[in-house]
Amino acid sequence: MILCFFIINVFCTGNTSSAQSTKKILLLGFDGMDPVLLDRYMKEDMLPNFKLLQEKGDFKPLVTSMPPQSPVAWSNFITGMNPGGHGIFDFIARDPQTYIPYLSTSKTTEAKKNMKIGDWLIPFSNAETLLLRKGKAFWEILEDNGIPSTVLKIPANFPPVSTEANTLSGMGTPDILGTYGTFSFYTTKDLEDEEQEIESGRLLNVKMLNNSIKTELSGPPNPFKVSGKRVSTELVIKVDDNNPVALIRVEDEEILLNEGEWSKWIKVSFKLAPFQKLTGICRFYLMQVHPYLELYVSPINIDPINPNVPISTPGSYSADIADEIGYYYTQGMPEDTKALDQDFINNEAYIEQSDFIINERQKMLNLEMERFSSGLLFVYFSTTDLISHMFWRYMDKEHPGYKSEEAEKYSDVIKNTYKKMDTLLGNVMKRIDNDTTLIILSDHGFGPFRRYFHINRWLKDNGYLNFMDDSLGESNEFFENVDFGITKAYSLGFNGIYLNLFGREGMGIVYDGAEKEKLIKDLISKLENLKDPENGKRVIKKVYRREEIYSGKYVQDAPDLLIGYNRGYRTSWESALGKVPEGLLGDNMKKWSGTHLWDYELIPGIILSNKKIKTLSPALYDIAPTILAEFGIKKSTGMVGKPIF
Amino acid sequence: MNSINIIFNSFFDIFFYPFRSVDSIYGLCAISLLTAIIALPIFKYTSNQEGIKRVKARIMGHILELRLFKDDIRIILSAQKNILKFNMIYLRYTLKPLMFMMVPMVVIVIHTALRYEYRPLHPGESAIVKVKLHNPNELSTQDREMVLTVSEGLSIETPPLQIDGGKETYWRVRAEREGIFKLGFQSHDMDVGKRVLVSGKVTRLSSETLKSGIINSFLNPGEPSLPEGTALKSVLITYPHAKINFFGWDIHWLILFFIFTLGFGFILMRPFNVRL
Known part of the structure; x- marks a missing residue:
């Protein structure tokens, strides 16, 4: 009887050995950490802990995804598949019927059944947010085999896939407005309009009366109102006549800020309906008090204690973390690059915000390391990526945005971030035991973004894309002036070209077969030979057919061609959203000056481990099979990677 | 009282x-x-x-x-x-x-x-100090301009912020280490003090000190009331709310x-x- 019970237990659960194992894998994801920079700083003896890890184990470049974009790359990591298997091909995807772009990793559907009573709307079903990444995540497979895991802030996992593992969603998690981050900026400086929509933010012109400003913090449209009017909460700002200090009052909370200072997290709530409240958290940065007030308010993040959409598994996990470490950024990409790009915060504020985010993640890591006795722990750090995007121009003398006087002050910002990660790594290495496999990895490397390429303009100039009204000279976002009835190819997202295929696209005109083949050959040949008239350099290193680099169930959803840009070049912001502006190539003068949207072979990530890496050229999709192999689990069907140890 | x-x-x-x-x-x-x-x-x-x-x-x-x-x-x-x-x-x-x-x-x-x-401040935490004047219009400018002094163990993080015609003045102070410290409010002819507690223990603390009076003293017994004749109406320290976790x-x-x-x-x- 006992023997029967034992046999049934072993065969039915299949997890006796692994569940009781003390084997541990600790993975730290440093987004965008570059192998060339890392190697350079290690050689300069700036990163003693990275160097020690290399000496004890190994350090190699890590082959990234094509395209080398974070949602794509981290999906490779999560599933052990290439994009053909997990279905994420870019930050941006499109509806082939309407050509309208949407963010590739998640989609929200409205509540299906509502009842209207006057201005009130009573929903009978919930709005749903769906994760669009396909393929099984490695922690789901671990769970099936009884291995506990904790996965913190991993990109491309919003809403978090249903699991018993502790997970907290990362990149892709929206703010309370449902956007990827909309900040507010209040100023008493006279502006043309009372309120202006700016890129990823709102600019509000407020009036001061007796040193006091009464205004509002705006929330999302009220889902219980037919009118969909935005909910708001009162915001009062009081300033001193002489001193550079301001008092900010939100509901019952008062904070006193010096000029050039960040506030702590402030909880804000919005009344939706009787007994229905929506809460969020935000931080303030007081840019200036005199001669006119300038106050930045961060995007209102989802309240981790009372989230309005799922951001963790189990649902209470986000609150458990907040109970231990206090409020933290729940927004997917918290560093406010858009505010810095448009001068609504300055470099100092941005660097301070980045440090704050590193500290938050470090607290999460410390908290989970205390509880870590077996299984897998993964913590993701975004700052290495976003600080490289924003501060590359200060260490690249060839960058058009390079200014020597500012470079003196900021050329070491990226290096200093690497040093902070080194200190963090040192603390981790001190705390791990011999049963722990430590892996540090990044999803891609980094390089300069010196020149932008209006790829849709190139398609237009070469007759592949045509306008409805040529006299306008250009087209706005979402192909507003593009005539798809006479367009053969269009570009959307940062690395993709779609053919306007008959039967697939809403107004497709290109027939499958010889016509398609000829079009592809023409495009590849012309794009690969395209030279920058400014300097004679090739803009594009290689153009890939999707079948050449992808395998799996979702290849048919991929762009037909993938552009592998050469060093220094990238698709323009405008082209990514289906705009066709004037001009073909231009100097990138934005603060967003670093990039990784090149050909994947030019921009590998990093992998370091305390174990020797046997594979000659490890790739991101090898990591999931490696994790499984470490726990004695075979890789699952569809995984293209192989264990690296 | x-x-x-x-x-x-x-x-x-x-x-x-x-x-x-x-x-x-x-x-x-x-x-x-x-x-x-x-x-x-x-x-x-x-x-x-x-x-x-x-x-x-x-x-x-x-x-x-x-x-x-x-x-x-x-x-x-x-x-x-x-x-x-x-x-x-x-x-x-x-x-x-x-x-x-x-x-x-x-x-x-x-x-x-x-x-x-409320709970006492922890080292590294900040709190707002708010002072209300009884009738600022009757005071000279010298009297309205108050100076805040702190004992060692506290630091002042902001300059004073005066609002409502000098009726209210705000500062932010930071606790550097554990202990019982003193805030001093000085103006032309006034010198008033208030305790600040920095501790991890449950202890008696008075968030607000008011002008003397039987009801005020009865409702706010944590610290002696403000002295008679002072121009101050109240002194408030925004201690964090105590959290009690029950299951x-x-x-x-x-x-x-x-x-x-x-x-x-x-x-x-x-x-x-x-x-x-």
């Missing part, structure tokens, strides 16, 4: 002393037990125990009537009317003892609030205090031979 406060403060300081370093639940349990022990005899000797016994028996009788004659609508309606009537009589009987019990209860609640409403729920101390007191009351009513 300050002398009475000193006596009460000393008593409650001694009472809560064993609970200063343990979870707040223990201190709340202890004060709830004390409250029940004080309240039960008061209730016993100031209430009409016989009347309560009688009226409760009548209510019980009518409840039985409801169950027995559930098919007879006339009896049900009559029983419900009587239950309501005797409940009112019961409430009348409890009104008098409640009035007597209120006096010690208010004192206990005020002194418990001094310990469990994973953050519950306000007052709710727990009433639940615990009622619980102890019901447990002890038999030994104290009290009919509630």
Whole structure:
């Protein structure tokens, strides 16, 4: 009887050995950490802990995804598949019927059944947010085999896939407005309009009366109102006549800020309906008090204690973390690059915000390391990526945005971030035991973004894309002036070209077969030979057919061609959203000056481990099979990677 | 009033002393037990125990009537009317003892609030200091311009922010280390002080100090009132709210205090031979 019970237990659960194992894998994801920079700083003896890890184990470049974009790359990591298997091909995807772009990793559907009573709307079903990444995540497979895991802030996992593992969603998690981050900026400086929509933010012109400003913090449209009017909460700002200090009052909370200072997290709530409240958290940065007030308010993040959409598994996990470490950024990409790009915060504020985010993640890591006795722990750090995007121009003398006087002050910002990660790594290495496999990895490397390429303009100039009204000279976002009835190819997202295929696209005109083949050959040949008239350099290193680099169930959803840009070049912001502006190539003068949207072979990530890496050229999709192999689990069907140890 | 406060403060300081370093639940349990022990005899000797016994028996009788004659609508309606009537009589009987019990209860609640409403600052934390002037228009500019001084262990993080024509002045101070520190408010002819507590323990702390007066002193006994003749109306330190975790729920101390007191009351009513 006992023997029967034992046999049934072993065969039915299949997890006796692994569940009781003390084997541990600790993975730290440093987004965008570059192998060339890392190697350079290690050689300069700036990163003693990275160097020690290399000496004890190994350090190699890590082959990234094509395209080398974070949602794509981290999906490779999560599933052990290439994009053909997990279905994420870019930050941006499109509806082939309407050509309208949407963010590739998640989609929200409205509540299906509502009842209207006057201005009130009573929903009978919930709005749903769906994760669009396909393929099984490695922690789901671990769970099936009884291995506990904790996965913190991993990109491309919003809403978090249903699991018993502790997970907290990362990149892709929206703010309370449902956007990827909309900040507010209040100023008493006279502006043309009372309120202006700016890129990823709102600019509000407020009036001061007796040193006091009464205004509002705006929330999302009220889902219980037919009118969909935005909910708001009162915001009062009081300033001193002489001193550079301001008092900010939100509901019952008062904070006193010096000029050039960040506030702590402030909880804000919005009344939706009787007994229905929506809460969020935000931080303030007081840019200036005199001669006119300038106050930045961060995007209102989802309240981790009372989230309005799922951001963790189990649902209470986000609150458990907040109970231990206090409020933290729940927004997917918290560093406010858009505010810095448009001068609504300055470099100092941005660097301070980045440090704050590193500290938050470090607290999460410390908290989970205390509880870590077996299984897998993964913590993701975004700052290495976003600080490289924003501060590359200060260490690249060839960058058009390079200014020597500012470079003196900021050329070491990226290096200093690497040093902070080194200190963090040192603390981790001190705390791990011999049963722990430590892996540090990044999803891609980094390089300069010196020149932008209006790829849709190139398609237009070469007759592949045509306008409805040529006299306008250009087209706005979402192909507003593009005539798809006479367009053969269009570009959307940062690395993709779609053919306007008959039967697939809403107004497709290109027939499958010889016509398609000829079009592809023409495009590849012309794009690969395209030279920058400014300097004679090739803009594009290689153009890939999707079948050449992808395998799996979702290849048919991929762009037909993938552009592998050469060093220094990238698709323009405008082209990514289906705009066709004037001009073909231009100097990138934005603060967003670093990039990784090149050909994947030019921009590998990093992998370091305390174990020797046997594979000659490890790739991101090898990591999931490696994790499984470490726990004695075979890789699952569809995984293209192989264990690296 | 300050002398009475000193006596009460000393008593409650001694009472809560064993609970200063343990979870707040223990201190709340202890004060709830004390409250029940004080309240039960008061209730016993100031209430009409016989009347309560009688009226409760009548209510019980009518409840039985409801169950027995559930098919007879006339009896049900009559029983419900009587239950309501005797409940009112019961409430009348409890009104008098409640009035007597209120006096010690208010004192206990005020002194418990001094310990469990807010918590002291932790090292590294900041707090807003808010000073209100009584009538700034009657003061000279020199008097309105106040200087804040802090003892070692605290630092001032912001310059003063004056609003509403000098009626209110704000600063932000930061706790550097544990201890009891002093804030000093000085102007042309004024020098007033207030304590700031930086500690990880449960301790008596006064968030707001008001101008002297019997009611002010009674309601804010944590620290002596502001001296007579000062231009200050109040001094406030925004200590963080204390969080009390009860089986994973953050519950306000007052709710727990009433639940615990009622619980102890019901447990002890038999030994104290009290009919509630």
